[in-house]
Amino acid sequence: MRDILFPSLKRQLQDYGGNGPADGVLTGDVHRISSVEYIDQNPIGRSSRSNPVTYLKAYDEIRQLFSRQALAKLRNLKPGYFSFNIPGGRCEKCEGEGEIKVEMQFMADIHLTCDACGGKRFKEEVLEIKYKDKNIADILELTVSQALSFFGEDKSGTAEKKIVEKIQPLEEVGLGYLRLGQPSNTLSGGEAQRVKLAFFLSKGAGNDPTLFIFDEPTTGLHIHDISKLLHALNALIEKGHSIVVIEHNLEIVKSADWITDLGPEGGEQGGELVFAGLPEDLISCKDSHTGHYLKMALR
Numbered sequence: 403m404r405d406i407l408f409p410s411l412k413r414q415l416q417d418y419g420g421n422g423p424a425d426g427v428l429t430g431d432v433h434r435i436s437s438v439e440y441i442d443q444n445p446i447g448r449s450s451r452s453n454p455v456t457y458l459k460a461y462d463e464i465r466q467l468f469s470r471q472a473l474a475k476l477r478n479l480k481p482g483y484f485s486f487n488i489p490g491g492r493c494e495k496c497e498g499e500g501e502i503k504v505e506m507q508f509m510a511d512i513h514l515t516c517d518a519c520g521g522k523r524f525k526e527e528v529l530e531i532k533y534k535d536k537n538i539a540d541i542l543e544l545t546v547s548q549a550l551s552f553f554g555e556d557k558s559g560t561a562e563k564k565i566v567e568k569i570q571p572l573e574e575v576g577l578g579y580l581r582l583g584q585p586s587n588t589l590s591g592g593e594a595q596r597v598k599l600a601f602f603l604s605k606g607a608g609n610d611p612t613l614f615i616f617d618e619p620t621t622g623l624h625i626h627d628i629s630k631l632l633h634a635l636n637a638l639i640e641k642g643h644s645i646v647v648i649e650h651n652l653e654i655v656k657s658a659d660w661i662t663d664l665g666p667e668g669g670e671q672g673g674e675l676v677f678a679g680l681p682e683d684l685i686s687c688k689d690s691h692t693g694h695y696l697k698m699a700l701r
């Protein structure tokens with residue numbers, strides 16, 4: 403998937419240079435998709451300055467909303483004042499990090515809560531601006547689920563509606579428990595992958611048909627979140643996209659329209675095509691371990 407399918411498709415579709423398999427390896431209705439995305443478990447950002455809401459661009463809307471509160475207007479606090487990435491409203495002692503890193507010579511760095519802002523990342527004049535009793539630091543502490551009900555209360559507000567629309571996909575991929583301001587570098591690989599999926603869900607309909615390749619998206623997921631993930635994957639399909647999933651999880655395997663089973667064993671004893679076809683035909687394939695377990699899963 404990663405070394406052959408992805409680079410070959412990318413070359414064919416986007417005139418992508420780079421090293422890859424020779425042209426002509428891929429045949430079929432390639433023209434029916436117009437781009438390809440490989441959704442892996444690599445971090446969405448290595449810094450503590452990005453987080454799920456900045457990645458989904460929901461933070462822009464939240465800053466706008468705060469700058470429109472009466473006290474903010476009075477103090478002439480523009481949306482930029484509610485950013486922890488640029489000077490203005492952020493605490494300058496910690497530069498909006500909320501903590502100070504102390505480098506130790508022979509030990510891991512120590513992180514101390516910033517004593518100037520008490521870890522709140524902003525100046526007092528900014529923290530005094532409230533939207534429904536919450537300041538910007540309180541908002542960043544909300545979980546995705548809490549934020550959805552908090553901003554969803556006001557059905558008439560267009561800003562609130564936009565915020566809800568942008569955050570909703572995080573809930574849909576089973577990340578309702580993440581805090582809005584959770585630094586990206588603290589997310590697990592599986593969580594980072596689902597934030598990326600949420601990003602594509604938030605883009606809405608009307609995009610060019612894309613082939614998404616997912617590498618083991620159920621890693622670290624609770625059983626009840628797997629059904630949410632399936633739901634999210636189906637939402638992409640309903641928008642006209644196609645999906646290839648590399649997966650061992652039988653809940654995902656049995657939901658596929660087409661299965662390519664490689665084996666017969668793992669690692670060096672594998673790599674052969676054992677089966678390709680419909681899930682209901684795989685269960686009668688005697689050489690397939692997947693088929694054996696799938697039979698039990700389908701019972």
Ligand SMILES: [Zn+2]
Nearest residue numbers: 493496516519
């Ligand atoms: Zn500070």
